[in-house]
Amino acid sequence: MSTEPLTAERILEATEEVLRRYGPAKATVVDVARVLGVSHGSVYRHFRTKSALREAVTKRWLSRTEIALARVISDNERESGPAKLREWLLTLFDAKRHKAGDDPELFATFSVLARESSEVVDAHLTELTDQLTRIIEEGVRAGEFATPDPGASAGAVFAATARFHDPGYAPEWRKPTIDAEFDAVAALLLRGLRA
Template identity: 90%
Template sequence: MSTEPLTAERILEATEEVLRRYGPAKATVVDVARVLGVSHGSVYRHFRTKAALREAVTKRWLSPTEAALARVISDSGREPGAAKLRAWLLTLFDAKRLKAGDDPELFATFCALSQESSDVVDAHLTELTRQLTRIIEEGVREGEFAAPDPREAAGAVFAATARFHDPAYAPEWRKSTIDAEFDAVAALLLRGLRA
């Protein structure tokens, strides 16, 4: 038995390890407890169900991307509008590409978990669209963008760039032409938004 206090964070770290090792179909709460040196009941005291544990792991996986994107928005040194929007889109693409390339097994696992954790994924997508809306609203206020409905424009930008952030397209992110393709799509979207 472990003498280290059992925390939600330790459980989530162990769950990632178990998911990486066994995959989402075979990973169990008992496996997580075994890695931690505790009973599975101890894990359930922090996460009431296996589904709750998987949702928490999915949220933990998505949160750093949200935080990195929020930093792009709050960067007071960056001009509003086009520069900020392009930086935000590139940060999102780079974050997803990095996750897919650094740990492909865990990336595949989280893609599977995302299908189960639809509320967590929906909240993530809502947050990303909210951030995009904020950038476009700022660009409209500064007179750089012409978007009668910034929220609608944000949804369109997000959909138009899906190839660069939707995990379904991850195999394409290794193509030698992907950066040029990203640049072309971003330039087209920015031209379309300009006042």
């Protein structure tokens, strides 16, 4: 048995390891407990069901991207709206592309888990759209963007760039022309938003 205190964070780390090893169809709470050196009942004390554990690990995985994107907004307070928006979109694309390329097994696993955790995914998409809305609102206040409805514009920008962040497009992210295609779409969107 492990001597370290069993925390939700340790359980989530072990769950990622188990998911990477066995995939979502074969991974069990017993496997997670075995990695941690505890009984499966100990895991259930932190996460009442296997579904709750899978939702928590999915939320944790998605929140990493949210945090990186929030950093773009806060770290670049003096940047112009267009520069900040482009950097945010590029950060989102790079985060998704790295997840797909650096750890394809875990990326595939989380793509399955995301389909199971629609509420978690919906909250993630809402957070991303809210971040975009804040960037566009800042640009409107600075006179850099002209839009009567920043929220609607944020939704349109997010939809227009889906090819660069929706996991369904992951196979295209390896194409040699994908960066030029991203640049063209970003430039078009920024021209459309400018005051």
